[in-house]
Amino acid sequence: MMSNSRRLQVAVIGAGAAGLCAARHLLARQDVFCPPVLYEFTKRVGGTWVYEEQVGRDEDGLPVYSSMYRDLRTNIPKEVMAFPDFPFDKHLPSFVHHTEVRKYLNQYCDYFGIREHIKFHRLVDSVRPVFSESRQGGLTWDVTTSDATGKGHKTTNQFDAVMVCNGHFFDPYIPAITGLENFKGMLMHSHDYRVAEPFAGKSVVLLGAGLSGMDIMIELSEVASEVTLSHRHLPLSCPLPRGVHQAQGVKLINEDGELVFEDGDRAKPDVFMLCTGYNFTFPFLSKEEVGLQVREHCVTPLYKHLLHPAFPSLFLIGICRAVCPFPHFHCQIQFALSVMDGSFTLPTQKQMEEEMEADMQTQLQKGTALRHILKLDSEQWDYNDEMAQLGKFKPLPPFWKSLYEANKVFRAQDLLNYKNYIYQVFSDQEWTVMQKIAE
Numbered sequence: 504m505m506s507n508s509r510r511l512q513v514a515v516i517g518a519g520a521a522g523l524c525a526a527r528h529l530l531a532r533q534d535v536f537c538p539p540v541l542y543e544f545t546k547r548v549g550g551t552w553v554y555e556e557q558v559g560r561d562e563d564g565l566p567v568y569s570s571m572y573r574d575l576r577t578n579i580p581k582e583v584m585a586f587p588d589f590p591f592d593k594h595l596p597s598f599v600h601h602t603e604v605r606k607y608l609n610q611y612c613d614y615f616g617i618r619e620h621i622k623f624h625r626l627v628d629s630v631r632p633v634f635s636e637s638r639q640g641g642l643t644w645d646v647t648t649s650d651a652t653g654k655g656h657k658t659t660n661q662f663d664a665v666m667v668c669n670g671h672f673f674d675p676y677i678p679a680i681t682g683l684e685n686f687k688g689m690l691m692h693s694h695d696y697r698v699a700e701p702f703a704g705k706s707v708v709l710l711g712a713g714l715s716g717m718d719i720m721i722e723l724s725e726v727a728s729e730v731t732l733s734h735r736h737l738p739l740s741c742p743l744p745r746g747v748h749q750a751q752g753v754k755l756i757n758e759d760g761e762l763v764f765e766d767g768d769r770a771k772p773d774v775f776m777l778c779t780g781y782n783f784t785f786p787f788l789s790k791e792e793v794g795l796q797v798r799e800h801c802v803t804p805l806y807k808h809l810l811h812p813a814f815p816s817l818f819l820i821g822i823c824r825a826v827c828p829f830p831h832f833h834c835q836i837q838f839a840l841s842v843m844d845g846s847f848t849l850p851t852q853k854q855m856e857e858e859m860e861a862d863m864q865t866q867l868q869k870g871t872a873l874r875h876i877l878k879l880d881s882e883q884w885d886y887n888d889e890m891a892q893l894g895k896f897k898p899l900p901p902f903w904k905s906l907y908e909a910n911k912v913f914r915a916q917d918l919l920n921y922k923n924y925i926y927q928v929f930s931d932q933e934w935t936v937m938q939k940i941a942e
């Protein structure tokens with residue numbers, strides 16, 4: 504889609520880690536790209552990492568976006584959580600408090616001169632493809648935004664490409680549990696969990712043993728009268744806090760408000776907390792016009808889990824799950840730029856569709872459920888390397904994989920302690936070089 508005559512205009516939706524990373528790379532390539540326009544619905548940079556004490560609505564009456572809790576520390580060491588070209592402060596411990604990540608993202612934003620390109624409190628309402636003969640490639644995008652606080656007018660601007668960086672930890676996924684409405688205690692989703700104190704003396708059932716479920720279990724075990732972790736992978740091999748029980752998944756809630764587990768056991772807790780993850784939502788993309796489908800946590804059709812084959816200037820950054828997010832964004836975004844600047848030539852639409860279909864069939868034949876197809880896990884490293892090879896940019900150094908994978912093992916073996924580990928992957932001299940690169 505490279506235009507010979509003029510620079511490309513790119514809209515970026517969201518100023519979380521992915522949106523900032525997109526802007527950082529677009530700004531570095533001003534020979535090809537105009538400075539991007541970032542639309543951010545809130546008034547702050549950092550997305551998920553902007554902790555809000557309140558739940559529901561914020562002080563401006565907007566829905567609270569972040570799912571952070573007060574005492575959260577990262578579950579990935581800062582040495583590999585960082586963008587590869589911008590390390591965290593070397594004096595910080597490996598597993599940092601969420602306030603440090605927000606600080607880090609603000610530093611990244613200012614260091615790369617991104618802030619002036621962000622339009623805060625702008626909600627992207629619609630992103631529509633427009634086919635016109637007058638522009639090279641024929642396809643442009645009308646991006647319509649409104650003032651998030653409801654004041655002011657809608658505006659529509661035209662772009663050559665759109666990078667969707669709207670995150671996917673905002674819209675709680677509520678599983679279809681028979682009789683959920685019968686539950687008489689406090690029913691909540693982990694999106695609204697902030698602090699442990701209000702749960703003192705209460706009995707709690709947590710549904711889901713993902714990263715949030717496990718973290719919240721540890722916090723609540725300090726104060727609650729009883730904590731039960733209900734999940735599908737019984738029993739977990741890692742040591743759990745004293746007094747925490749494990750139970751099978753919740754099959755239904757009976758008319759007396761009792762939780763009935765898969766094996767017939769029952770419980771009537773004070774609190775039932777769903778730690779069941781989040782939905783993908785792209786409310787600004789019309790189903791009829793763009794035809795993106797979200798089924799069972801799988802988003803299709805997306806070539807390389809990234810771009811729509813019929814609209815190869817629409818990029819969805821960061822929809823893969825079970826990845827090391829910031830370095831993954833760093834790779835996806837540079838690949839997207841190589842598609843836009845023409846240094847990587849995409850296969851034809853038909854070839855991309857055939858490849859996607861073949862990949863999907865291989866996964867399904869291997870027994871991967873549709874809802875797990877976007878979980879890359881250890882395959883993320885080959886994926887990132889492929890992005891780098893096709894996009895002709897520097898791959899991640901090998902220690903990224905070794906440290907990330909080692910951390911996964913330590914987390915599984917030593918859940919209660921792994922965040923106290925300190926990694927020393929760089930010598931002081933190497934750190935100085937890294938810090939210099941970021942300067």
Ligand SMILES: Cc1cc2nc3c(=O)[nH]c(=O)nc-3n(C[C@H](O)[C@H](O)[C@H](O)COP(=O)(O)OP(=O)(O)OC[C@H]3O[C@@H](n4cnc5c(N)ncnc54)[C@H](O)[C@@H]3O)c2cc1C
Binds near residue numbers: 521
């Ligand atoms: C509880 C929790 C703990 C986590 N812990 C870790 C960790 O330890 N390490 C790690 O690496 N990752 C962690 N993550 C994952 C984290 O989400 C990613 O690291 C990363 O921050 C995601 O960035 P993002 O830019 O994709 O999305 P987000 O941070 O969600 O940012 C999206 C932005 O888009 C904006 N937006 C959305 N829709 C619109 C619209 N229509 N118009 C305008 N703006 C819009 C939002 O306001 C937001 O600012 C955690 C996530 C959660 C929820």
